Amino acid sequence: MAEVTYRDATRIYPGTKQPAVDRLNLTINDGEFLVLVGPSGSGKSTALRMLAGLEACDEGTIHIGDRDVTLVQPKDRDVAMVFQSYALYPHMTVAQNIGFPLRQQKVPKEEREKQVREAARILDLEEYLDRKPKNLSGGQRQRVAMGRAIVRHPQVYLMDEPLSNLDAKLRVQTRAELADLQARLGVTTVYVTHDQVEAMTMGHRVAILDYGVMQQCDTPGELYRHPANLFVAGFIGSPAMNIIPTAVEGDAVVFGSMRIPMDPAVAGAVAKSGAEGLQIGIRPQGLALGGEGVPTEIVIVEELGSETFVFADIEHLGKPLRIRIRVDAEYAVARGDKTHVNVLGPVHVFGADGLRLKTSSELGD
Numbered sequence: 001m002a003e004v005t006y007r008d009a010t011r012i013y014p015g016t017k018q019p020a021v022d023r024l025n026l027t028i029n030d031g032e033f034l035v036l037v038g039p040s041g042s043g044k045s046t047a048l049r050m051l052a053g054l055e056a057c058d059e060g061t062i063h064i065g066d067r068d069v070t071l072v073q074p075k076d077r078d079v080a081m082v083f084q085s086y087a088l089y090p091h092m093t094v095a096q097n098i099g100f101p102l103r104q105q106k107v108p109k110e111e112r113e114k115q116v117r118e119a120a121r122i123l124d125l126e127e128y129l130d131r132k133p134k135n136l137s138g139g140q141r142q143r144v145a146m147g148r149a150i151v152r153h154p155q156v157y158l159m160d161e162p163l164s165n166l167d168a169k170l171r172v173q174t175r176a177e178l179a180d181l182q183a184r185l186g187v188t189t190v191y192v193t194h195d196q197v198e199a200m201t202m203g204h205r206v207a208i209l210d211y212g213v214m215q216q217c218d219t220p221g222e223l224y225r226h227p228a229n230l231f232v233a234g235f236i237g238s239p240a241m242n243i244i245p246t247a248v249e250g251d252a253v254v255f256g257s258m259r260i261p262m263d264p265a266v267a268g269a270v271a272k273s274g275a276e277g278l279q280i281g282i283r284p285q286g287l288a289l290g291g292e293g294v295p296t297e298i299v300i301v302e303e304l305g306s307e308t309f310v311f312a313d314i315e316h317l318g319k320p321l322r323i324r325i326r327v328d329a330e331y332a333v334a335r336g337d338k339t340h341v342n343v344l345g346p347v348h349v350f351g352a353d354g355l356r357l358k359t360s361s362e363l364g365d
Contacts, residue, residue: 002155002188004028004051008060011046011212020046022212023060031186033179035203037193039235043212044192045160051190052158053077064155080149081158084165086141088133095120095129098147119147122181139170146181157182157189163198175202196236200224208232225346226362230354233281239309241281241348242323244316248275255280255343256294256314256321263359266349270357277352284309284326286344289333293342296323298335305329312341 004027011021021043028034036044049055051062053074061070069077080101088097099116107115120126123143133141142162149157162178163171179202182189193199199206200220207217208231216228227233233241244255251267252259260280262270270278289296289310299322300311308327313320325341327333349357 002065003030003063004156004188004190005063006047006051006060007063009047009050009057009062010059011043011050011055012058019043019058019212021050021209024212024214026207026214026217028188028190031188033182033189033191033202033204035191035193035199035206036209037196037199037206037235038209040194041211042209044194044209046212047209048158048160048190048192051077051156052079052081078154079156079158080152080154081160082142082145082149082162084161086133086145086165088141088144090133093130093132094125094136094144094147097133097144098125098151101148101152115151116147119150122150122184123147137170138166139174142166142174143177146178150185155188157187159189159191161193162191163193164195171198178202197238200236208235210235227281227348227356229356230279230281230350233348233350233356237283239284239324241283242287243350244280244282244321244323246278246280246349247317248278253278253280253347253349254317255282255347256296256316256341258294258343260343260347262349265360265363266357269351270349273351279350281348281350281356282323282343282345284324286346287323287325288342288344289325289327289331289339291340291342293340296339296341298333298337298339301333301335303329308333314341 006024006026009021009024010019012019024047036047038044046055050057057070061068095116098119099112102112102115120129123146125143125147128140163174166174175198205217205219206223208215210231216223216232223232223236227236234243247254248270249259252261294314296312296314298310298312302309307329310325310333311322312325313322351357
């Protein structure tokens with residue numbers, strides 16, 4: 001096991017000006033499960049491949065433990081990678097696939113078989129050791145690929161969207177198994193996904209990238225409660241946060257016909273920088289229907305069984321605005337209903353630069 005450190009790590013592909021990974025500074029603690037997440041083209045897979053040695057690091061350095069591995073060949077980095085495609089040998093049995101890295105290392109047969117059986121036990125694959133990959137389900141094939149990584153006893157596991165080929169139900173089951181396995185093995189793990197729900201449920205911490213730049217790295221709870229900027233606020237949370245342009249009246253921001261008081265530290269920051277370009281963010285569960293509030297009309301109702309999401313139109317700053325609201329599954333609501341929407345909070349305030357303005361409690365005031 002080992003700590004992993006990116007120091008100003010940059011990758012610029014030939015023929016392009018925009019770095020795929022731009023001055024990445026990130027420390028992954030010994031034994032930590034860290035998830036790299038972001039939309040397509042954000043640089044998350046490139047950052048993983050740089051750590052594996054499959055992509056060059058054009059600037060900066062990458063360290064595994066105390067060792068600078070920036071120029072070290074992939075085979076000498078002591079990492080094991082699990083790919084999206086599983087990359088199993090179809091002519092080999094499960095046992096032979098799991099034991100293949102040991103065979104390459106010329107590990108004696110008896111010891112090799114012992115390690116393969118132990119990996120199979122950990123992954124609940126013991127009864128499948130004599131089968132070929134074509135006779136396995138997608139989830140079982142993924143566990144075989146994990147087994148091949150486990151027997152190597154690397155310092156770091158690298159996983160590049162390993163669950164994306166599985167159906168939705170199996171993906172949920174397998175991600176729970178992977179998180180449990182990582183906790184039992186205690187090996188530093190870097191996991192890439194484009195699925196923010198997967199990232200939030202698996203990672204000890206989550207690093208969010210966009211256009212090669214790390215936007216924020218924190219625990220799932222902190223990312224959700226205290227997003228650093230508009231991108232993180234819109235990316236984390238399902239469904240996405242309502243991002244709404246606003247105006248300022250005194251020490252309050254405008255939401256439809258309501259005036260929402262700002263935290264004193266936020267109000268102070270707005271007073272210094274001005275209200276131009278200001279936006280507020282409210283999650284769907286931070287809004288409620290009924291009672292007195294901003295007049296609204298229901299446009300779309302999405303019933304999910306355990307909860308319901310509705311799209312509703314309000315008048316905001318003299319223009320129509322569509323917002324998304326979460327209500328309990330038992331709440332009776334239908335398209336065309338005219339009611340009111342109220343703010344439960346929290347309400348995040350974002351400056352013209354897209355950064356979230358910190359509250360008094362965050363600043364320690």
